[in-house]
Amino acid sequence: MDTQSNVLTALRHDVPASLVVFLVAVPLSLGIAVASGAPLAAGLIAAIVGGVVAGLFGGSAVQVSGPAAGLSLVVADLVHTYGWRATCVITLLAGVVQLMLGAFRAARVALAVSPAVIHGMLAGVGVVIALSQLHVVLGGSPQSAAIDNLLELPAQVVNLHNHAAAVGLITIGVLLVWRWLPRGVRLVPGPLAALLLASTAAAVFGWDVTRVDLPDDLLRWTPPVLPAGDWHGILAAVMLVALLAGVESLLCSVAIDGQHDGPRTDLDRELRGQGLGNIVSGLLGGLPIAGVIVRSTTNVQAGARSRWSAVLHGVWVLVFVLSFGWAIRLIPLEALAALLAFIGLQMINLGHVRKVHGHGEVPVYMITLAGVVVLGLAEGVLFGLALAVLLALRRLTWVSVHVRQEPGDRRHVTISGSLTFLGVPRLTDELRAIPPGVPVDLDLNIDFMDNAAFEALHSWRLKHERSGGSVDIDELHDEWYSLAAGGNRMFPAKTPPKAHERWWLPWAHRRRRRGSAVPEQGGPAECELTVGAREFHRRAAPRMRPIFTELAHKQQPTHLFITCADSRIVPTLITASGPGDLFVVRNIGNLVPRYGSRPHDDSVSAAIEYATQVLGVRTITVCGHSGCGAMAGLLSGGEKAGSLPGLRRWLRHGNHSLARFIQSDSDGSDTGPLDRLCRVNVMQQLENLRTHRKVAEQVAAGSLELVGLYFDIPSARVHILPNPLAAAAVPTGALVRAEEGP
Template sequence: MEPKSHTSSRTYSQDLLASVVVFLVALPLCMGIAIASGAPPAAGLMTGIIGGLVVGVIQGSPLQVSGPAAGLTVIVWQLIQHHGLGALGIMVLLAGAIQAAAALVKGGRWFRAVPPSVIHGMLAGIGVLIFAGQFHVMVDDKPKSSGLLNLVSIPMAVWKAIFPEENIHHQQAALVGVVSIATLLLWTRVPARLRLVPGPLVGVVVGTVVANVFGFSIAHVNVPSDLTASISLPTSDSLHLLTNPAVWGTAVALAVVASAETLLCAGAVDRMHTGPRTNYNRELFAQGVGNMLCGLVGALPMTGVIVRSSANVQAGARSRLSAFLHGAWILVLVMALPQVLRLVPVASLAAILVFTGYKLVDVKMMKELSKFGKSEVAIYAVTVLAIVATDLLKGVMVGLGLAIAKLLYRMSRMEIHLEDIPEQARAILRLRGTATFFRLADIAETVDRVPPGRELHIHFDELDHVDHATLEFLTNWEKQHRTQGGSVVVDWHALEQRYHSYRRNHGKAPHRAESDDMPKEGDPLAGAA
């Protein structure tokens, strides 16, 4: 066994190296996501700093890295478009308070209860919106008013880049963007030891060099010399927004999406390493605290982010120290060398996000989902289309609605067949599927067609489950049928076995009238249900 001091020193050195790698990955993404959200780059940098220095210390997922997320870009952009940049802080503050409150009532696990088809559809929809919106920014143009317009006007952006009429800066910006993406793709082919330097950073550096060497007159990142000057505390005007129901709805949507993305990311990070597992409620509380601080200073909202987290694990991080240090490196660079960041062209950052959006649309996922049925692929596809055609929240709601509808359909799927044999004075009822209160009316209408005096045989070999309402109805119907001179032949004990939850919760079955095929008193089967 290694001496403890040696193990600790090796852990610290690994965390130190990993923190530098994560810092290099996070730096361009913090600024790029801010620009894509319609906010100043400083807002994204402050979120990255808080995600490291604060959340990195108290988080429940030790190797997860928090910061501004591409998944929230669409919500934040719409928020700023409808309510203004001044409203961002109060909404993020409110969303963080919702997250912290949910964690205190042990709600972390509920945010994970979202069907994979909806989650992957949400990510793909976000990817399409990011790709379409940032494509215009990559040619130094403004995004359109909606995701659908951004998507259908991509050919126009390409035309501006290839055949600029008056503003040649569109062509220059497009060249910088193409160079950045090409560099990013080529970097995946270099030897593994060189890939320790993140591809997005290399793409931004190369794009920055091209833009500055050739003196292109394109937009560059605007970072203040003093980061504290970008802090925007809540004002009395912004506090008045709390009386607006729409603000609360946006904050709830922001909290739900951020929490779902964070906790899904935490689960994915857990599968990447063999260290301590995630405490989901603690992680949710840490995210709530982080977002409340982001809201106080007017920064972007944060989540746990998979790109930076996977880079952290792959770089050999061993503890939460790595996430903490990455926030410290961002703070040092922004405070000491803001002029370096001002050399970065916006088109280069947009190009990185165009590539990120493309990667979020994981076509292979449709093949994986198809293993669980065509309905899962349909939910995925409809979620993507709804997000692109409307907005993120409505699209996710449509996806969840379809998932719930599928569940209700499966719960109500049942075949009922009644065969009457008058010459034998008997009837046969066959039940197949799931017998729940959803189909109780159909069952009732069917058995009511059984003539009085008939001997009804109930066959349920292909019945998956029967609920309390259906079982109670059949026992009561048997009583009524006996008063009319009829009888019911059914293995009540076996039928009750379909009602697993009742046996588990109560230990006995509903009261029913005795019949010839019921277990008699003293029978070893009596009371077994």
């Protein structure tokens, strides 16, 4: 039965997806072969092998492998240095290295390379490709170095060849506008459409262009030959191809895993599959292969469910070469060059820049990019890795010392980070500024302390206490100071961080030392709620009792806050609000049933009526979140609701959100359809609120604001969504603090 189900899945999903990927793969493979200075057949062979061999034996269900633009500079240099047939041997040996690394389960180590280096490398390669291929588009010949290509570009523009430039402009123009055309037209991939239209125009108008030179004996096998020269350089080339192709494939696998709901990638198996593919590709005379993000993303978006889509795409390329190889000879080289230039510019992904900017790694990205463009691929990667290591060491030795004066001339000092000899100068400067004789509360929130730092801190403490002051040390992390002061052996490295006992942490993170709740005298384990209530009575209640005493007689919230029942959404936490600020309504999917809708719901309507007519709230906020299960249920057409009839009935209130999502275009962000629906749903619920008469009247009178919030769980960020229905775009009070907080 399982076999029959797999066959039906392949026929329904994987076969159509494989055809789409095949249409994308053929022009890209030809273009990458041109950029690599290799025979055109090498790109097609690599596409076939990448699909069939890496698809069958790799560890990813939907990743598609083939010739990668990111390796084209390396291959071009190898072809120039050793010749094409010798480059095939280097590809074969690189596959052997990848196979061995996969056998020794080294795939996870490859992921230790900073993504900023990889993205910077790919962007640099994209710049070099674009600069070189623009010369071909303009009818000239590229120079050997990127800087030379840049300097020669103005002269090339002045002396451009009209026919070649026309073909290039048609190709780039089609690629630019293709994404904006109707969905039915876009069933034909943009690269294929661009080459078809450019080739047709060149043939119809009889333009003087250079055609693709594809030999008649395309699949005739020519054995590779051993490279001649310094074996140190050859070995370095083998390792470079193996590592670059391997890391690019593994990072692609991780990225693609986030785009589908199927099985996760077995990274070691994927590395072994890539190694086997490169062995076969090198033996048959193909380019080095790697997992390719463009084809893999296309595969997922086309609905692929298993590895058979990648395998079949390789089969279709083989069938095309055997049956329609003559059609390739109609393609102008200038069109392929324009396609490559466009792909090169797309490799400069601004989304990657935003991601590395959030982690302070833009210098690594820029140094790698500049190094690849100015010096070369290997040099750029080495410079990027070196800078990434230096920044990592700087972060590991970062220390923060904050001194705050409190009533009674008391000082509260908080030291955070890693206390090493590098931080001793700053530490001693801050501590010496504390007046002698004053009481000091010292919080150590550190994850490492070496002997130099301990000596500096301990000496200051003894001196301060001799001056008549007191030092009360509280270690919020590991007991580095206590162990050192007691003469105990220190840990040789950082220990896993222990969570602070803070109210906002989940229960599992606050078990520090006490472990799980222990049953008394053989009784049942104590409930976490009971433990939490006792902790509230002991720690929070004495400080908060005056607030609750004041609130005991009447509540006066200013906001009605409608959000999802998801346990990860804590309204008071993400809005920096306290008791009495928010009147909260929670339900599955933060839905607001339209007035008079079916199935009828009185709960949300009653809360809206009470909040607007009795409590007099000034703002109604609808807060959605990323990865919402209710929205996933809507996208699945109710399938994910399973045998939950109540949930299926409730989700009918989300049908307007689903319809709005279907009618709207993508916002161009990197988010998937689920999170886009989560945002659309918030805006739809704001519109649903206006179907309640009192809400509509108060909004029109300007006494009530409607606000949409979206909480991105992985990044812990609260976003204010645009709401044309609200009287004001941004509310005051707690919601502004929420925007500034996470």
